[in-house]
Structures are given as C-alpha cells and as structure tokens.
Amino acid sequence: MSVQKLDRNIFQRLFGLCATRKPSRQEAWDASEGKITLDLKAVPELNSKGSAVRIDGKGVKVPVLVVHGDDGEYRAFQNRCTHGKRALDPVPGTNTIQCCSVGTSTFSYDGSLIEGPAKGPLTVYRVDQAGETLTITLK
Numbered sequence: 001m002s003v004q005k006l007d008r009n010i011f012q013r014l015f016g017l018c019a020t021r022k023p024s025r026q027e028a029w030d031a032s033e034g035k036i037t038l039d040l041k042a043v044p045e046l047n048s049k050g051s052a053v054r055i056d057g058k059g060v061k062v063p064v065l066v067v068h069g070d071d072g073e074y075r076a077f078q079n080r081c082t083h084g085k086r087a088l089d090p091v092p093g094t095n096t097i098q099c100c101s102v103g104t105s106t107f108s109y110d111g112s113l114i115e116g117p118a119k120g121p122l123t124v125y126r127v128d129q130a131g132e133t134l135t136i137t138l139k
Ligand code: FES
Pocket: 081, 082, 083, 084, 085, 086, 099, 100, 101, 102, 103, 104, 105, 116, 117, 118
C-alpha cells in the first residue's frame, strides 16, 4: 500500500509546522478531571470529514489532536509523533494521520504505524459523543 502525503512544502516540513489549527473559539472546549469536552456547534473547523483541530492549554498536559474521520467518526490522539514528538495532521480521504515533519510517519485511525521512522503507535483516546458534545477521556 502506498501512503499518500499531505501537501506541505519543505520549510513547513523542516520546521514541523502542522496544517491543523486550534479552534478559533477557545470557549468551545474545556478540560477538567482528565476529560476534554468540546461543543461541536462552536467548532466549525470540525464540520467536514477529514478535518481536525488541535487542543492544548487550559491545564491539558499533552496536546491532543481531534479528528473528524473520513468515516464520520470523531477520534482523538495524543498530538505527538512517536519519532520526534512533532505534531500530527489528518490526511483527508485516506483514513490516516501523518506527522508534519520531514519523516512523515503515517498512522491508521487505531494509532498503529503504517510507514515512517516513528518508534511505535500513537496514543488514542476514548471519544464519546452525546448530541453535539464530544467528551475525550485522557489516559
Ligand atoms: S517527528 Fe514524526 S517522523 Fe520524525
């Protein structure tokens, strides 16, 4: 299986500049007691399949990537590549998550490594959806 690369230029790859942005409305999510709650109505960045936002701050110890998968399901990952801890992006239309760095380690939605220099799988967090609210349970 050949892995599709997200279209990024060499400088973005060298400096590890990910394509995924933080939610434009920071009040759209909150964190407490090991859980992140996110109001989908307030995060238009997650409207389309293959989209994502990155979550950090508000006491969250490790950054989190929230993905609206190509299959319509929401997923959450520790937003650190297991090679050099660079951030991750979804590759729309491929059911994969990819490191933003030059190595482009690529992972499946279950976190397993498909290709690249990463040392192991991604940490995948449990996501529960109730209506328009996502609850992500951090391990
Ligand atoms: S940091 Fe991800 S491939 Fe190197």
